[in-house]
Amino acid sequence: MKKGLLTMAGVLLTVSLVSAGTTVPVLAEEETTLVYGSGDYTRINPAMDEHGEINILIFNGLTAHDGDNQVVPGLAESWDFDDETNTYTFHMAEDAKWQDGEPVTAEDVKFTIEAIMDPENIDKIVFKIVPDDNAKALQLKSGELDLALLTPKDAAAFADDEAYTCYDMKTSDYRGIMFNFGNEYWQKNRDLIPAVCYGLDRQAIIDAVILGQGMPAYGPLQRNIYNYEDVEHYDYNPEKAKEILEAAGCEMGDDGFYYRDGEKVGFVISVSAGDQVRIDMAQIAAQELKEIGMDVSVEIPAQTDWAGQMAFLIGWGSPFDADDHTYKVFGTDKGANYSGYSNADVDKYLTEARQSADPEVRAEAYANFQKALAEDPAYAMICYIDANYVADSNIKGIDPDTIMGHHGVGIFWNVADWTIE
Numbered sequence: 001m002k003k004g005l006l007t008m009a010g011v012l013l014t015v016s017l018v019s020a021g022t023t024v025p026v027l028a029e030e031e032t033t034l035v036y037g038s039g040d041y042t043r044i045n046p047a048m049d050e051h052g053e054i055n056i057l058i059f060n061g062l063t064a065h066d067g068d069n070q071v072v073p074g075l076a077e078s079w080d081f082d083d084e085t086n087t088y089t090f091h092m093a094e095d096a097k098w099q100d101g102e103p104v105t106a107e108d109v110k111f112t113i114e115a116i117m118d119p120e121n122i123d124k125i126v127f128k129i130v131p132d133d134n135a136k137a138l139q140l141k142s143g144e145l146d147l148a149l150l151t152p153k154d155a156a157a158f159a160d161d162e163a164y165t166c167y168d169m170k171t172s173d174y175r176g177i178m179f180n181f182g183n184e185y186w187q188k189n190r191d192l193i194p195a196v197c198y199g200l201d202r203q204a205i206i207d208a209v210i211l212g213q214g215m216p217a218y219g220p221l222q223r224n225i226y227n228y229e230d231v232e233h234y235d236y237n238p239e240k241a242k243e244i245l246e247a248a249g250c251e252m253g254d255d256g257f258y259y260r261d262g263e264k265v266g267f268v269i270s271v272s273a274g275d276q277v278r279i280d281m282a283q284i285a286a287q288e289l290k291e292i293g294m295d296v297s298v299e300i301p302a303q304t305d306w307a308g309q310m311a312f313l314i315g316w317g318s319p320f321d322a323d324d325h326t327y328k329v330f331g332t333d334k335g336a337n338y339s340g341y342s343n344a345d346v347d348k349y350l351t352e353a354r355q356s357a358d359p360e361v362r363a364e365a366y367a368n369f370q371k372a373l374a375e376d377p378a379y380a381m382i383c384y385i386d387a388n389y390v391a392d393s394n395i396k397g398i399d400p401d402t403i404m405g406h407h408g409v410g411i412f413w414n415v416a417d418w419t420i421e
Helices: 106-111 133-142 152-156 184-198 202-209 238-247 276-291 344-354 359-375 411-417
Strands: 011-014 017-019 022-024 033-038 063-065 071-073 076-082 087-092 124-129 147-150 164-169 174-179 214-216 258-260 266-270 295-299 311-316 379-385 387-392
Touching: 033 133, 071 076, 133 147, 133 152, 147 152, 152 387, 174 184, 174 276, 184 238, 184 379, 202 214, 202 276, 202 379, 266 276, 276 295, 276 311, 276 379, 344 359
Parallel strands: 033 124, 033 147, 266 295, 266 311
Antiparallel strands: 011 124, 017 022, 063 071, 076 087, 147 387, 164 387, 174 311, 174 379, 214 379
16 A cells, blocks of 8 residues: 555546535645556446446446445435326536536536546545456555455455455346357257256356355346346256257267257357456356257357357346346347347336336336246356455455445445545
């Protein structure tokens, strides 16, 4: 830990203090510094990128989230909802102003609301771009970084060192095998997907890859208030997987793999380069599926070919409203539906849920959505992964109990309360 500069990877971010309507200069005689090891940024825009830790430090929204991920006032002090038109009206705080003293107006909201957050106890923040996981761990150990999100295996090396505090934080971030329904193979073999789901030993993957720091996944809302447990979990059952294959007309060949209509049953899982956790998960999953007679392999292409690939080791999950990573991910032709998945019942229930503000109506709609998705899986779910943050022990105030988001994002939600001793 160093005095004088808060560093978080490559981009130097100097933050002046802003309260509602007042700009306060930093008067500390000696500045405090925190260095965070971050992934790279091609842009900093909260309207386009939801996975960047830096966004919460330099942008305010109409609303915010507290430690329980509940919606609380931000630049808007209150809001109303019109059931007839499905319209929200936000009432801006009268003293909401930009850093230069100009008032924040409705015209500003149309573009995006930008405001600088008040880090009362830390004077400057620097993001240091460290894309490589191993390099993050090394730089944390050498003192070049003060805080970083590490892989479970790298984080374990700091567990017994009093100079560091390890935070094993729960997340809504899940991993699964996404099937490309635009691919001819799945157009012919979609009915074999339940066999894939039953063929995965999720706990074995969790134990081997993330050292037990996660939980088996059966649906996309397990960390959400609208989770519905009474659906098929597809618990590991290799015999049932084989029964599904054989019931579909697959026959075991002399080479130990099933064949259907003369073609070997199997597929390729694509994984993004640089994410060793996903690569390891995909390789173990492929081996487990080979053991039930499916010829599955893993490829690591230089670029993701969403249209051409057969399957992909996907990751999603939001700690906020259930609509966030469901409607756009599983809805027919929606922007983040990279699989080409389409199910009329899924569309119906997701639409019902997002058109109501009544918790009971939404709970029923999301329960029906989860039932429909389990009956016709878009993914073979694998697990939810914990976020392993390691910090210099001089940093105080990090909230260990808040559910983190996709890619473990969210640790800075209460940075205004942090101190550096």
